[in-house]
Amino acid sequence: MVEHGHLSAHQIWKTVSGRAREAGFENIAPHDMRRFVISTLLETTDPVMVAQIVGHKRPTTTAKYDRRPARRQRQAVATISMPRLANLRPDLIR
Secondary structure, rough: OOOOOOOOOHHHHHHHHHHHHOOOOOOOOOHHHHHHHHHHHOOOOOOHHHHHHHOOOOHHHHHHHOOOOHHHHHHHHHOOOOOOOHOHHHHHHO
C-alpha cells in the first residue's frame, strides 16, 4: 500500500458527496454524517456521553446537532407519569 498522507477536507467532501450521489442521495456533505451519528446516539445515550464520544467540550454544543423531530420530544414528555394529586402528602401540596 502506498501512503499518500492525510486526505484534504476538499477530497473528503468530494468522496462523501460522490458516494452519496451514487447511492441516490443529493446534497450530502461530511458534516451531515456527523449530525446523523450524533442524533442517532442521542436516541439511546445521554448527551454528556455523546459529547465525550464526538469530542465536544460541552453537551450544549452536542445538543445543537440534534436533528430528531419535534414528535420525539412529545413522545419523551408522554412517558412522564404524574402522580394523582390525591396520592400526594398534604404537606407537599401548596
